[in-house]
Amino acid sequence: MAGRASAQAALETRRSVLAAAAEIASREGLDSVTIGRLAEVLGMSKAGVIGRFRSKERLQLETVDLVVESFRVRVWRPVRHLDAGLPRLLAVCAAWVRYAVDPGYSGGCLLTQVTYDYDGRAGAVHDRIAESRNRWREALSRDVDAAVAAGDLPPGTDTAQVVYGLESLAGGVTPARLLHGDSRTEEWALRGMYAVLGVRPPN
Numbered sequence: 001m002a003g004r005a006s007a008q009a010a011l012e013t014r015r016s017v018l019a020a021a022a023e024i025a026s027r028e029g030l031d032s033v034t035i036g037r038l039a040e041v042l043g044m045s046k047a048g049v050i051g052r053f054r055s056k057e058r059l060q061l062e063t064v065d066l067v068v069e070s071f072r073v074r075v076w077r078p079v080r081h082l083d084a085g086l087p088r089l090l091a092v093c094a095a096w097v098r099y100a101v102d103p104g105y106s107g108g109c110l111l112t113q114v115t116y117d118y119d120g121r122a123g124a125v126h127d128r129i130a131e132s133r134n135r136w137r138e139a140l141s142r143d144v145d146a147a148v149a150a151g152d153l154p155p156g157t158d159t160a161q162v163v164y165g166l167e168s169l170a171g172g173v174t175p176a177r178l179l180h181g182d183s184r185t186e187e188w189a190l191r192g193m194y195a196v197l198g199v200r201p202p203n
Contacts (some may be wrong), residue, residue, distance in 0.1 A: 014052050017042060026107030030060050030114050030125070052089050067110045068132045074099050076139070085146035086153065086199070092140070093193040101186045105120040106173030115140065115171075137163050153198065165196035166200035 079091040
């Protein structure tokens with residue numbers, strides 16, 4: 001029992017470190033997440049932090065994984081049971097915008113943040129972000145194609161352009177909200193997504 005309790009405590013500590021890393025990264029960028037900074041924020045020793053991750057890069061990768069999983073749980077999991085195609089696309093848009101408006105981090109959507117930080121770099125963090133975003137693009141593309149096949153979107157719909165439009169609108173929520181103080185970002189982004197899909201927006 002003692003071993004199990006110790007393992008659970010170690011897991012909870014790891015989660016706390018990653019949550020703190022994600023919060024810092026949302027405000028200041030992933031490069032600002034350092035072993036020393038986390039130790040200070042969490043009241044831990046540097047050895048206690050580094051011992052769980054072995055390197056800054058491993059810490060960054062696990063922070064990205066944490067945020068990707070949070071996105072999946074809040075955006076994809078609630079809608080994955082819906083019919084493929086337009087019904088699921090519309091539900092995805094609503095969940096995606098809600099997440100973009102309130103991702104759980106004070107600095108806004110961390111997926112957007114790390115994408116801008118690492119899109120032009122080479123390395124493991126870039127590759128992890130690209131991999132996760134490509135999986136999301138593929139999921140969206142399948143539903144766009146299904147909507148076309150069902151006749152809910154017109155023949156000849158450019159799937160890649162639709163996905164690009166949806167991504168662009170979601171990615172614009174954080175700067176509009178935090179940089180410009182726009183208070184209607186959720187409404188605007190969702191209406192924009194409906195326009196990209198060629199569907200009448202909800203009232």
